[in-house]
Amino acid sequence: MKKIGVVMAVALMLVSGACSQSNPEEGGIPTGQILDDTVYLGEYLDSDTKEAGLEIAKGEDGGYIIQIGIYRLTSLNDGVGELTAEGMKFTATDAAGNPISGIITVEGEAATVTFTDSTWEYLESGTSFSYIKSSDVPNLWDE
DSSP, X not given: OHXXXXXXXXXXXXXXXXXXXXOGGGTOXXXXXXXXXXXXXXXXXXXXXXXXXXXXXXXXXSOEEEEEEETTTEEEEEEEEEEOSSOEEEEEEOTTSOEEEEEEEEETTEEEEEEEEOOOTTSOTTOEEEEEEEESSOOOSOO
């Protein structure tokens, strides 16, 4: 009888722990969930030109370094990323010197960069670009 009580208590703790979450609507990560950043890290080629266009690396401080090249438009070399349940959110500086931000999502070997907050006239909010992973090792342009 004592064993059943212990088993029930452990089961209750596991169920309550699995159900508790931080606020996912604010980009929070559900409690107890560990996100795998290895699916993001690496070098990605522009899906049209097959040239390097997206680099995601882990910095020495544990943060993420994001570099995005958009063929014949711009390069964002100072991106800083944060891994969330929705994807890799990033901020950088656009060609006009203003902040720009977005989210990178990965499905298999394909990454999509979607700009969510842009004031630059040549890159509207909601614009997306596709990249294909070529290596698990990033090749940062400005190390």
